[in-house]
Amino acid sequence: MNAISDIAPPQVDLELRGIAKSFGDFVALERVDLAIERGEFVAIMGPSGCGKTTLLRIVAGLESMSSGQLLLRGQDISALPVHKRSTRLVWQNFALFPHLNVRQNIAFGLTLRRHDKAKVKAKVDEIADLVQLGQFLDRRIGQLSGGQKQRVAIARALVTEPEILLLDEPLSALDAHLRIRMQSEMKRLQQRLGISFLYVTHNQSEAFSMADRVVVMNRGRIEQYGPPEEIYTQPKTHFVAEFVGSNNIFDGKVVDVEGGLIKVQCADAVISAAAGERPPGKGSTVSLVVQADKIGSKPAGTVAENSLNAVLSGREFTGSQVIYHLETAAGVEVKMVAQEPFSQTERTAINMAMQLYWSPGDTVVLRPGIVPGVENIPGGRSYVALGA
Amino acid sequence: MVASLASGALPGAVPEAGSGKVTSPMKVLGIGLPLLYSAAFFVAPLAFLIMLGFWLVEDFQVVPAFSLENYLDIAQHMFAKSNYALAIAQSLWVSLSTAFLAVLVCYPMVLAIVYLAPLSRHRLLLMLAVAPFWSSYVLRLFSWQILLANKGIINSGLAWAGLESFQVSLIYTQSATRIGLIHYLAPILIVILYVTVANIDRDLIQAARDLGATRWQAFRRVILPMSRTGLLVSASFAAIVSFGDVLAGALLGGGAGKSVLGSVPLFSNMIMSEYASSTNLPRTSALAMILVLVMILMLAAGAALADRNKIDAG
Numbered sequence: 291m292n293a294i295s296d297i298a299p300p301q302v303d304l305e306l307r308g309i310a311k312s313f314g315d316f317v318a319l320e321r322v323d324l325a326i327e328r329g330e331f332v333a334i335m336g337p338s339g340c341g342k343t344t345l346l347r348i349v350a351g352l353e354s355m356s357s358g359q360l361l362l363r364g365q366d367i368s369a370l371p372v373h374k375r376s377t378r379l380v381w382q383n384f385a386l387f388p389h390l391n392v393r394q395n396i397a398f399g400l401t402l403r404r405h406d407k408a409k410v411k412a413k414v415d416e417i418a419d420l421v422q423l424g425q426f427l428d429r430r431i432g433q434l435s436g437g438q439k440q441r442v443a444i445a446r447a448l449v450t451e452p453e454i455l456l457l458d459e460p461l462s463a464l465d466a467h468l469r470i471r472m473q474s475e476m477k478r479l480q481q482r483l484g485i486s487f488l489y490v491t492h493n494q495s496e497a498f499s500m501a502d503r504v505v506v507m508n509r510g511r512i513e514q515y516g517p518p519e520e521i522y523t524q525p526k527t528h529f530v531a532e533f534v535g536s537n538n539i540f541d542g543k544v545v546d547v548e549g550g551l552i553k554v555q556c557a558d559a560v561i562s563a564a565a566g567e568r569p570p571g572k573g574s575t576v577s578l579v580v581q582a583d584k585i586g587s588k589p590a591g592t593v594a595e596n597s598l599n600a601v602l603s604g605r606e607f608t609g610s611q612v613i614y615h616l617e618t619a620a621g622v623e624v625k626m627v628a629q630e631p632f633s634q635t636e637r638t639a640i641n642m643a644m645q646l647y648w649s650p651g652d653t654v655v656l657r658p659g660i661v662p663g664v665e666n667i668p669g670g671r672s673y674v675a676l677g678a
Numbered sequence: 679m680v681a682s683l684a685s686g687a688l689p690g691a692v693p694e695a696g697s698g699k700v701t702s703p704m705k706v707l708g709i710g711l712p713l714l715y716s717a718a719f720f721v722a723p724l725a726f727l728i729m730l731g732f733w734l735v736e737d738f739q740v741v742p743a744f745s746l747e748n749y750l751d752i753a754q755h756m757f758a759k760s761n762y763a764l765a766i767a768q769s770l771w772v773s774l775s776t777a778f779l780a781v782l783v784c785y786p787m788v789l790a791i792v793y794l795a796p797l798s799r800h801r802l803l804l805m806l807a808v809a810p811f812w813s814s815y816v817l818r819l820f821s822w823q824i825l826l827a828n829k830g831i832i833n834s835g836l837a838w839a840g841l842e843s844f845q846v847s848l849i850y851t852q853s854a855t856r857i858g859l860i861h862y863l864a865p866i867l868i869v870i871l872y873v874t875v876a877n878i879d880r881d882l883i884q885a886a887r888d889l890g891a892t893r894w895q896a897f898r899r900v901i902l903p904m905s906r907t908g909l910l911v912s913a914s915f916a917a918i919v920s921f922g923d924v925l926a927g928a929l930l931g932g933g934a935g936k937s938v939l940g941s942v943p944l945f946s947n948m949i950m951s952e953y954a955s956s957t958n959l960p961r962t963s964a965l966a967m968i969l970v971l972v973m974i975l976m977l978a979a980g981a982a983l984a985d986r987n988k989i990d991a992g
Binding site: 350351352372373374377378379381383385387388389398399402403446447450 | 879881882884885886887888889890891892895899900903904906
């Protein structure tokens, strides 16, 4: 905590209070609450159809909400029509005006009100330099590459000095290489300008690499909201554990609680996990989550706290790491990520028996519970992490 | 060196590699059929018409020749007697104003279908808009006669409503011609314009709104400029069809309908009456050629306008 934040408490840029939306019988959003601090980069992540884009469009004013309240810098904007909101949206397909050139596209928002031509030109030049479009201002949109189009879309939104920038999967139309480059570029831009970004994506690495905080959404509600590290290492719900790609989940019953450890009888073995502050009682049903990169393989015969026998069913070499797909005797699939391939002497072969091990400290315990925000929904049983 | 010399000697030569060499029978058929069709039903009759224009009539017999006599004769009557120039001017005035009015009527209709009606209703609405097209053109013109006649339905209706002093005299004016033409053209223009407007990406309109545009600004700055090509294509189409049409000018315009240019017949009506009354077919062909020439000029002007607009937008 530094001195500045002691003096000035974080200000909330955007606050969503109980936003709900239904299309006929289909509930797209169920009472979503969210607060974004000034200058924060927040990513909303979830599978398609989870309501993330609907939420973004509601904030932009392009979609109406069934109930709820929207506050932008403390001001209620719920009833404000789209063109009067100081939010700007960056579109998945860029939505650039094909009949205008780059300069005219960027200037679009500025020329809608009474304006001074020289000032508009200066502003466009400034933002174009910022996104490195200086020499492309006279080009037509059709002459630009994907990455350049993306920059025009961002510049067009930023030049109007929005209070928050909304981005709807802005990198999904780009190829993988460019996407990585634009990620760091976008993050740099956001930090330099100090504007809040609300960024919707279905891509985990995108969300994790750029965002200060990540919202994981599922079926129209927020499952977890926190820094990427927390989402990754401490998933709070079964869904989050599953959605964050590299987790292994073991279901079982608690058989023993002692010495800061709980022992859980799973399909294949008894697995120990750190008990935490409020351990679940004996006999309760829990799910254990272990990240794929926390699991290792050891030579047969050695003893470890948590170990599991499994048979190798597949191997994926991704360059910097190798992903091993294994299956236990009870048919549970296990993923293991190794930073480097095994040594040459110990070649892996399909159907090879392996012994996996990991520490109880790396085992996250989820127990069946009620997800925050869905208390009133009958049958809304889910899993929440201990100590939550 | 040899290769460069060879290619230099034959500037039109097809490069060895590439798609130029590969000609599948399907490709030949695909290009050949439309070419054959157009040769048989467009190029050949047109060539015959051009040729006929140079022929002569001697002793009431059409004689093949290569003479400019017909054209010279027409040129002499441009500003005298038949006054062809005035008829061409009348035709230009009526067809261009008809095109403008037809687009003015159809474009808002298309905007209403695309932006106000739900997508599931578009087809039904388009069908309804196009429905008049399935009835006979002549029948429609007769119906308009009944409506527009001096003692017709509109004037009788006005009289019945107590507006006896307020009577419209539309029949046998070029305004009546325009009404008939617009009614004839509307279904086609609506389809052309619908294709244009429906293809404008909705995200662009929403993007404009998101950037602060009011509904009117979104129309003015995005929808209208993006409709430009469609508007010009449909206007050119309407102008050319109107310029060549005979029936509306005859049945509603009464042959020499009144307009701001006076009671002057349309050029097409003039050709029709010459065709019916004179025995000089080559001379009528020469007149028809002039009509075709003006049409081509109109088309070229429309295309040039579309190009210029593109440059303006850039």
